[in-house]
Amino acid sequence: MKGHKELLLHGNEACAMGALAAGMKFFAGYPITPSTEIAEFLSVELPKIGGTFIQMEDEISSMGAIIGASLAGVKSMTATSGPGFSLMQENLGFASMAEIPCVIVNVMRGGPSTGMPTRPSQGDVMQSRWGTHGAHPIIVLSPQSVLECYTLTIHAFNLAEKYRSPVILLMDGIVGHMWENIQLPEKIEVIDRPEPSVPPDWYNPYDNLPGGEIVPLVPFGEGYRYHVTGMVHDKSGFPTLVHEEVEQCLDKLIYKIKNNLHDIIRIEEYMLEDADICIVAYGSVARSAREAVNIARNEGLKVGLLRPITLWPFPRFHLENISKRVKLFVVPEMNYGQIYGEVLKSCPKKAVRVTRVDGELITPAQIMEKIEEAAL
Amino acid sequence: MIRTSETMYKYLRPDKTFPHVWCPGCGIGIVMGALVRAIEKTGFTKDEIVLVSGIGCSGRMSTYLDFNTLHTTHGRALSFATGIKLANPKLNIIVVMGDGDATAIGGNHLIHSCRRNIDLTALIVNNNIYGMTGGQYSPTTPMEDKASTAQYGSIEKPFDICKLVEACGASFVARSTTYHAKMLDALLSRAIDKKGFSIVEAMSQCPVQYGRRNKKGSAVDMMMWYKDNAIPNPAFKKIPPGEVGEQFPVGVLVDLDEPDYLERYSQIVKKAGGDKL
Ligand SMILES: Cc1ncc(C[n+]2csc(CCOP(=O)(O)OP(=O)(O)O)c2C)c(N)n1
Ligand code: SF4
Ligand SMILES: [Mg+2]
Numbered sequence: 001m002k003g004h005k006e007l008l009l010h011g012n013e014a015c016a017m018g019a020l021a022a023g024m025k026f027f028a029g030y031p032i033t034p035s036t037e038i039a040e041f042l043s044v045e046l047p048k049i050g051g052t053f054i055q056m057e058d059e060i061s062s063m064g065a066i067i068g069a070s071l072a073g074v075k076s077m078t079a080t081s082g083p084g085f086s087l088m089q090e091n092l093g094f095a096s097m098a099e100i101p102c103v104i105v106n107v108m109r110g111g112p113s114t115g116m117p118t119r120p121s122q123g124d125v126m127q128s129r130w131g132t133h134g135a136h137p138i139i140v141l142s143p144q145s146v147l148e149c150y151t152l153t154i155h156a157f158n159l160a161e162k163y164r165s166p167v168i169l170l171m172d173g174i175v176g177h178m179w180e181n182i183q184l185p186e187k188i189e190v191i192d193r194p195e196p197s198v199p200p201d202w203y204n205p206y207d208n209l210p211g212g213e214i215v216p217l218v219p220f221g222e223g224y225r226y227h228v229t230g231m232v233h234d235k236s237g238f239p240t241l242v243h244e245e246v247e248q249c250l251d252k253l254i255y256k257i258k259n260n261l262h263d264i265i266r267i268e269e270y271m272l273e274d275a276d277i278c279i280v281a282y283g284s285v286a287r288s289a290r291e292a293v294n295i296a297r298n299e300g301l302k303v304g305l306l307r308p309i310t311l312w313p314f315p316r317f318h319l320e321n322i323s324k325r326v327k328l329f330v331v332p333e334m335n336y337g338q339i340y341g342e343v344l345k346s347c348p349k350k351a352v353r354v355t356r357v358d359g360e361l362i363t364p365a366q367i368m369e370k371i372e373e374a375a376l
Numbered sequence: 377m378i379r380t381s382e383t384m385y386k387y388l389r390p391d392k393t394f395p396h397v398w399c400p401g402c403g404i405g406i407v408m409g410a411l412v413r414a415i416e417k418t419g420f421t422k423d424e425i426v427l428v429s430g431i432g433c434s435g436r437m438s439t440y441l442d443f444n445t446l447h448t449t450h451g452r453a454l455s456f457a458t459g460i461k462l463a464n465p466k467l468n469i470i471v472v473m474g475d476g477d478a479t480a481i482g483g484n485h486l487i488h489s490c491r492r493n494i495d496l497t498a499l500i501v502n503n504n505i506y507g508m509t510g511g512q513y514s515p516t517t518p519m520e521d522k523a524s525t526a527q528y529g530s531i532e533k534p535f536d537i538c539k540l541v542e543a544c545g546a547s548f549v550a551r552s553t554t555y556h557a558k559m560l561d562a563l564l565s566r567a568i569d570k571k572g573f574s575i576v577e578a579m580s581q582c583p584v585q586y587g588r589r590n591k592k593g594s595a596v597d598m599m600m601w602y603k604d605n606a607i608p609n610p611a612f613k614k615i616p617p618g619e620v621g622e623q624f625p626v627g628v629l630v631d632l633d634e635p636d637y638l639e640r641y642s643q644i645v646k647k648a649g650g651d652k653l
Contacts, residue, residue, distance in 0.1 A: 227438070
């Protein structure tokens with residue numbers, strides 16, 4: 001991929017290019033607006049580098065196929081939107097449970113059900129966290145620009161490999177379809193799958209290593225024969241119902257994320273140092289929020305912005321810290337208040353929401369209305 | 377006999393996974409024995425084989441055998457297998473599924489795997505019932521037979537799995553039974569060696585959840601029923617359609633030579649210039 005040159009791209013294209021830059025060589029998907037351009041782009045580009053593109057019969061099998069490819073040692077990805085994301089949930093849980101790195105892009109559209117295929121939304125924030133059954137770890141990233149569609153896709157692959165976990169890139173229809181001139185970064189960090197440090201006989205793919213170190217996933221076919229299952233398993237991967245082993249298996253899933261929040265969570269702060277009011281916004285809405293901050297500052301109102309780039313795990317500690325300084329959180333979202341609920345959890349009674357579900361972008365003016373109301 | 381158990385022992389994972397979950401008299405163990413002998417015959421090493429399975433009594437097979445093994449979700453084994461095969465074409469992939477697994481919840485993946493002619497070997501253990509969940513009717517439960525959710529008898533027309541996959545374009549289709557275990561070995565090793573999507577349907581008795589409820593007698597009785605009703609395909613073809621009754625054909629039913637998915641994909645790579653890397 002050429003660096004430095006300026007490129008006019010849309011978000012979906014940038015996302016696909018980011019995936020290629022991260023070393024993704026396997027894409028399986030099923031067409032759905034507003035994500036389809038990712039599949040279309042990769043159907044052209046992957047064969048050029050000897051990679052695999054396949055259009056599966058549905059999103060269930062797309063998710064299964066990328067897990068299979070990852071087990072064979074190839075970085076893999078799928079892309080979808082709401083209805084397809086719903087279909088992926090069971091196998092997404094499998095990837096969490098079996099600790100298989102992979103990246104799932106969900107370009108959110110209005111829902112529920114078929115909803116508004118061509119209109120943006122942020123309605124899948126909770127589904128991305130809790131869509132599959134049972135307690136499971138997940139990492140969810142939310143880009144706000146075309147450039148971030150590129151960089152965060154790379155980051156998603158890195159986190160997937162590092163933490164042996166599915167990672168979801170939660171875009172919205174605006175970010176996916178928006179065109180921007182961007183300059184691809186000259187240098188990017190790419191994390192590849194580490195080699196195992198032990199011979200086959202000593203290999204336990206689900207071992208609890210001291211210090212929470214994560215066991216490298218050895219690709220199938222390299223002499224490390226082991227078992228992978230969605231059932232609760234012991235450290236060697238075989239099903240178990242022994243209480244301590246069950247607990248260890250499930251705890252490990254949660255703690256590998258929880259113990260690394262500092263590494264996983266990314267946020268951006270804008271004019272927050274002296275702010276009385278903090279807007280919490282992500283994805284395309286964060287762009288309106290930033291503009292609202294500028295307008296407010298011009299009016300002499302001390303408003304700042306916290307943008308969670310990592311939506312899950314939710315940057316709760318950041319919020320709690322900011323909460324000590326600010327009087328109010330304003331949370332604009334293209335849904336009925338999914339992240340708003342999280343903000344309330346961290347800072348009860350100090351948050352108000354700005355919601356919009358009619359398929360239009362939240363404007364700076366709409367956010368300002370709430371701020372002016374609160375400032376009175 | 378001793379030779380058989382030595383072969384079996386070579387491929388089992390005795391320290392971790394036994395006792396196994398299967399009921400006394402269950403046919404799945406016989407099918408597993410045939411699979412092991414077939415793999416032994418093909419000469420592939422354990423490291424070259426990936427055994428992918430779905431969920432069900434038959435799906436548990438992947439737990440017991442010492443290959444690269446993947447126990448997936450109910451019905452989705454073929455999708456996982458597709459990903460593995462395309463990501464690493466050198467691996468030989470065998471996909472074990474139950475009748476419900478393969479033709480109900482996973483029916484869509486089955487027909488599309490046939491159509492793509494993806495180079496996998498599917499082994500469908502057909503016991504005409506949902507064994508694992510306690511005997512509910514499956515897409516292969518014969519009409520009027522009883523199941524825990526068809527206490528008045530099933531009113532749904534069953535699939536003929538082999539006809540289904542033939543119509544969908546599978547390259548190799550064969551059927552055997554637990555009574556005809558040696559034939560099953562032979563068919564499976566041919567299926568594994570075959571390029572393209574190959575399917576072997578193994579009729580397998582479930583005396584506990586299907587047999588008992590339908591008064592089919594013991595496991596041995598059920599196997600004797602296979603003995604009496606399984607007809608080698610050439611002989612079966614000669615039976616006039618009106619006189620078929622409960623008989624069904626066994627042996628190789630389809631054997632086509634067609635380019636498989638990966639061969640076609642390599643053409644795409646060529647067109648895109650990816651072969652010049
Ligand atoms: C999505 C989903 N639905 C339902 C089940 C419950 N379930 C487990 S096995 C099974 C049926 C098994 O029947 P079959 O595939 O014929 O395999 P057998 O047990 O007979 O070998 C069902 C319905 C499940 N595990 N997952
Ligand atoms: S329920 Fe039927 S298929 Fe399952 S193990 Fe028992 S006998 Fe076998
Ligand atoms: Mg069955």
